[in-house]
Amino acid sequence: MTAEALANVDRATEALQSVSERAPNLRALISSNENIREEAERVDRGYASLTGRVIVIKDNIDTIDLPTTCGSFALDRTARDADLVVRLRRAGVLTLGKANLSEWSHFRAPRAPRGWSARGGLTQNPFVLDRTAGGSSSGSAALVAAGVVDLAIGTETDASIVEPAAFCGVVGLKPTVGRISQDGIVPISHTMDTAGPITRTVRDAGILLDVISTTMRGEQGETAATFATSSAASARGMRVGLLSRDYWTERVPGLDEFVDAVIEVIGASGADIVDELAVPNLDILGQSGLQGLVQNSEFGPALAGYLAGRGTPGPRSLEDLIRFNNEHPELEMAHFGQEAWLACLDAPSTESAEYKDAVARIIELGGVHGLDAALRDAAADVLIAPLFGLPWKADVDGGMLCRVSWAADPLTAASTAGYPVMTVPIGSRYGLPVGMTILGTAWSERKMLAVAASIERGLDLDLRPGFLTTVPEEAPASVRDYSE
Template sequence: MRQSALIFLALLPLAFGAETVQAQETPEDYLDRIAAINEAGPSIHAVIALAPAEAIAAARRGSGPLAGRAVLVKDNIETRDMPTTAGSLALKNNATGRDAPLVAKLRGAGAVILGKTNLSEWANFRGNHSSSGWSAAGGQTKNPYAIDRSPCGSSSGSGAAVAAGLAWAAIGTETDGSITCPASVNGVVGFKPSVGLVSRALVVPISAVQDTAGPMAASVHDAALLLTAMAGTDPADPATAEAGKHAGDFTAGLAEAKLAGVRVGVLRRQVGSVRGVATLFDRAVADMKRAGAQIVEIDFKPAPRLEQAEFTALLFEFREGINAYLAALPGSAPVRDLAGLIAFNKTHEAEEMRWFGQELFEKALAATDRAEYEKARSDAARLAGTEGIDALLAKNKVDVLVAPTTGPAWAIDLVIGDHFLDIGAGSLAAVAGYPHLSVPMGAVEGLPVGLSFMAGKWADAKVLRIGAGYEKARSAVLAKPALQPWRAR
């Protein structure tokens, strides 16, 4: 290990925050840091695989807007030089030799694809009582701010890796909360773009309607720079047919972004009851008001049927999507459909199902009623989109909706599973397929909490500009990763 990595470890609890990551660091610097704290030291298990040394060396000679910048990619996104496992032992040898189109775009922009990040196995869509950040292939990802606390899921490794300075930025994927939640609890910026802005081809699917990849980074600018390289139309993904009209330089105007005159809709009911979150949120709203934003209080209750309609739709879409993906894999994959996955897990129960089962797999296998599905998906889209975000924006004449993203990280509990909190409104943006940005707004007892910005379809550039405006106006001092268990400070 190089001396610079040792110095980094010594100073990390005192001087390092996600916002201080230096873009000019080399891939070698990040590799040293991965060696020091991913498997050794606090063993945060955020990185599940590293690219071959020759591939990293070759990529360093590239050019473009991301030249030399080290990027980690969630391990449900195909890369030509590493297996794509989705965290499952069933795909541990799934080396397809293909780059997902979004990865090819990153390479074309000069990015150095450093490795793959751990994730909640099957993107947290396998069983009840799962522990975010756990996969049979990669173990339990830990939150760098408190290594006995959850990194949230399913892009847990991507969020933890950026927070711990293991790469300049990372790519996550989201169906509902899987970029924004890990961004929030790991104290980084996470952006879930409008569905259809970034290709999903060669990404292990859950939902053809809600899935998207997105950037996770130390700042809104860095996330926007990464999104600029990823966005665009891809013939292999029909959802991206209109992406060309909305792609472009998402960093444009961020340096000058201001909140003056921006009408901000405050979702007060979505603050929840966790002590300290309301205080952070009030401070964030006050910061925006002081920066010139017009604050509009909104009293909103989500429709009771939304959650069940979404769940019914996801079960059907997962069965169809995963069957198609597995059937098309090159080589000799040991499973070719969902039924095969269920059988594999039963055969490897000790390794795969010690902590939780596969109830979602089994329900998805039985979800074959297309009429029921189409009704559920139609209801979900209406309640989250037309009667949800669209109606809130129009009725209150606001540019953006804000709420806490989620609460502080809960303790990792492999026996009982996750302890998700009733905070935030991100499911609206997830189900509707609309943009959702999480920006750090402070911490509760040293545990980060993010601020969510949401708006309508294709309003990605607007959301990023408003988020950048808040980032400048933010008065809270952000916490720093401790790389040790949480303790009362």
């Protein structure tokens, strides 16, 4: 096992060196583990499927041996491991380092760049270097896409695992909120936050989810099947709902071609397809502003609780962090401000009726009267759609990376309800990946893994990044110039 672990470390470090030569400004790794070889030499136990495997961890997750900064100069080291890191270490996983991210998980200002942090700079997309890698788990997805590692951990409040995974042509899984402990992870909203796997294959996503989960429950409360078992299963006998093409975009030519291929392989696996489904109440949810109210109310108290548990000197409140940024604008505010944080100072208390009503309402609109209603009306097990299209051009100084994907409304429903979301690669166009998003109800990860595995096996893709400077000239202007 030690020899295999050392070989894995050598492969990862050699791949990192190769990538740094091809893309010297990829900026996906924010800190490196200088002791990884010594740790590999001590590997002699653990979970057979992961012992000696190499991983990167998003830099908002506490690790006692590496800094945990959330991309900010306001934070440095902690004196603890997050619960999921403890589980990873017990499984014998070796940490290559911490992955860059959208600073503060893209929760400091509405006009903030995807994949940029003060400490790490702007993460590039390994497929086409002038394109966004998505956010906020940008570094995690980029390092898997670049072939440095096969395993990574990201976190998500709303699309922060599945967006970068889709944009980087890898597998991303945001679990049901509550499946994975948030202990030792920089928070935004306990109603919507969760960590999850970003991997090269569906099977690895299932194996990693087995390791980091604190509960194995399923939709009916069952706990027998592992996620690894589900990720090797098929969609036979399932009913898969294809979301209406109204959720897609006309800006990216040829999405129908990829969807048709997915429908064919899902059908060949023995599943039924239900076409043109809609998720009700998305307009009401989006226009209500309640998701923002909940996040703003929860952030300050949750952040103070997290900071108190770091066990090292540093800021202890949102006010402390706002003060730090004001005192170090050259470090922290060269590209955007902290308007979202200032709004949190005036948010309703988490003890208020306004906040409690807002939580109940977004869970109802996104879940019971949203995704659950769509699934129930079609008698479907999961919903699918290519919700992200192609990644847009990155321009940190122009503030071009501030938007959620133009077709993200069903994802917002999943976020507010705390439901799982997954993405799996389905092809590439103009050198850029295309991903298929899979949505389900609470605790339905096993179904989603089975559908994703059927897509992966049926398409049998081998997407590898080209590290292109920009998209080819034959790409239409809508793709060449697409930036938001």
